[in-house]
Amino acid sequence: MNPYLLTNQLDRREFLSRGLAAGAVAGLGVKASGNDTVANSLHRGMPVAISSGNGLRATGKAMQMMKRGTDTLDAAIAGVNIVEEDPNDMSVGYGGLPNERGVVELDSCVMHGPTYRAGAVASLRNIKTPSLVAQTVMERTDHIMLVGQGALDFAKMHGFQEFNLLTENARKVWVRWKENLSPKDDYLGDSEMKGFERPTGTINCCALNEKGDLSSVTTTSGLAFKVPGRVGDSPIIGAGLYVDNEVGACGSTGRGEAVILSCGSRTVVENMRHGLSPEEAILDVLKRISEQTVDKRLLRNDGRPDFDVNFYAVNKKGEYAGGRIYKGGTYAVHDGRVNRIRDSIHLFDK
Numbered sequence: 001m002n003p004y005l006l007t008n009q010l011d012r013r014e015f016l017s018r019g020l021a022a023g024a025v026a027g028l029g030v031k032a033s034g035n036d037t038v039a040n041s042l043h044r045g046m047p048v049a050i051s052s053g054n055g056l057r058a059t060g061k062a063m064q065m066m067k068r069g070t071d072t073l074d075a076a077i078a079g080v081n082i083v084e085e086d087p088n089d090m091s092v093g094y095g096g097l098p099n100e101r102g103v104v105e106l107d108s109c110v111m112h113g114p115t116y117r118a119g120a121v122a123s124l125r126n127i128k129t130p131s132l133v134a135q136t137v138m139e140r141t142d143h144i145m146l147v148g149q150g151a152l153d154f155a156k157m158h159g160f161q162e163f164n165l166l167t168e169n170a171r172k173v174w175v176r177w178k179e180n181l182s183p184k185d186d187y188l189g190d191s192e193m194k195g196f197e198r199p200t201g202t203i204n205c206c207a208l209n210e211k212g213d214l215s216s217v218t219t220t221s222g223l224a225f226k227v228p229g230r231v232g233d234s235p236i237i238g239a240g241l242y243v244d245n246e247v248g249a250c251g252s253t254g255r256g257e258a259v260i261l262s263c264g265s266r267t268v269v270e271n272m273r274h275g276l277s278p279e280e281a282i283l284d285v286l287k288r289i290s291e292q293t294v295d296k297r298l299l300r301n302d303g304r305p306d307f308d309v310n311f312y313a314v315n316k317k318g319e320y321a322g323g324r325i326y327k328g329g330t331y332a333v334h335d336g337r338v339n340r341i342r343d344s345i346h347l348f349d350k
C-alpha cells in the first residue's frame with residue numbers, strides 16, 4: 001500500500017472529530033432509502049462499475065469490457081457512449097436538450113487513474129460522443145480542456161464526424177419552452193406548460209478493475225435551455241469527476257454550479273483519502289453544499305436548497321455509494337456479479 005495513503009487513513013479519527021464528516025453522518029438524519037441501506041451498500045470487492053440512474057447499460061458494458069481485460073477508462077467510455085448515442089436520453093449527447101437558441105452544446109471530461117491524466121471538452125457542438133473527444137484531448141495534446149470552436153476543430157482533425165444533434169423531439173421541447181417563457185412576448189404558448197421544470201440529466205461512470213485501477217467519465221448536454229456558452233461541472237476535473245488511483249473515484253450529476261463551488265468530486269475523493277467510506281464522503285459534501293447555499297433565490301421556504309446534486313463514488317477496495325441531497329435518487333452499479341439500479345442515500349427525506 002502507498003505509505004502516504006496509510007498515513008492519511010490513520011488521520012480518520014481526527015478528521016471525524018473535527019466535525020467535517022460527523023455532522024453529515026450523525027446530525028442530519030442521514031438515511032438510506034428504499035432497498036438500500038448504509039450497511040448493504042458496503043459490498044466490497046473488485047471490479048465495480050458505478051453510474052448515474054440512467055447508466056444501467058453503461059455499467060453493464062463497462063463491466064463486460066473490464067472482464068475481458070479492457071482498460072478502465074476505455075470500458076467506462078464505451079459504457080457512456082451507449083447513452084451519448086441514444087436519442088431518447090435528452091440529457092446527454094445526441095438528442096440532448098439544446099441551449100436557449102436551440103443549439104446542442106455538450107460537455108465532457110475523462111480521467112485515467114493509472115496515468116493521472118485527464119482530458120475535457122466544453123460547449124462542443126455537432127459531435128455525438130464528446131467523451132471520446134475528451135479522451136483524445138488527453139491522449140493527443142499537452143492540454144486538459146478544449147472549448148467551443150477549438151474543440152470542434154480538434155475533433156474534426158481527429159476524424160470525428162459532424163451530426164445535427166438536435167432531434168425532432170428535443171426541438172419540440174425547446175420550442176414549447178421558448179413559446180411559454182413569457183405571456184408578454186409574441187410567441188403563442190399553451191397554458192399546459194405552466195409549472196414546466198427544466199429537465200436535468202447527465203451521465204457519469206466510474207470503473208474499478210480487478211487490479212484496483214480506476215477511471216471515470218462524465219458527459220452531458222448540460223442544463224436545458226442554458227445561456228449559450230454556459231459550462232457546468234461535467235467537463236471540469238475535480239467537479240464533474242475526480243480519480244485518485246490510490247484512493248477512489250467520484251463523479252457527479254445535478255446542479256453543476258453547486259458542484260463547481262464545492263469542488264465536489266475532488267472533495268469526495270479527498271474525504272475517502274482521509275479514510276471516510278464512500279457514503280460518509282458523499283454525505284459530508286452534500287451537507288456542505290446544503291449549508292453553503294445561502295442565496296435566497298436558491299432556497300425553498302424551509303431554507304433548504306431548491307435543487308439537487310448527486311455523487312457516485314467507489315473506493316479502491318470496491319466499496320461504493322450513490323448519494324444526493326433529497327430522497328428519491330437512484331444509481332446504477334455492477335458489482336461484478338449483478339448489474340442493478342439502487343436507491344441513493346440522502347440527506348433529507350424531502
Ligand code: GLY
Binds near residue numbers: 233
Ligand atoms: N451537472 C450537469 C450540468 O450542470 O451541466
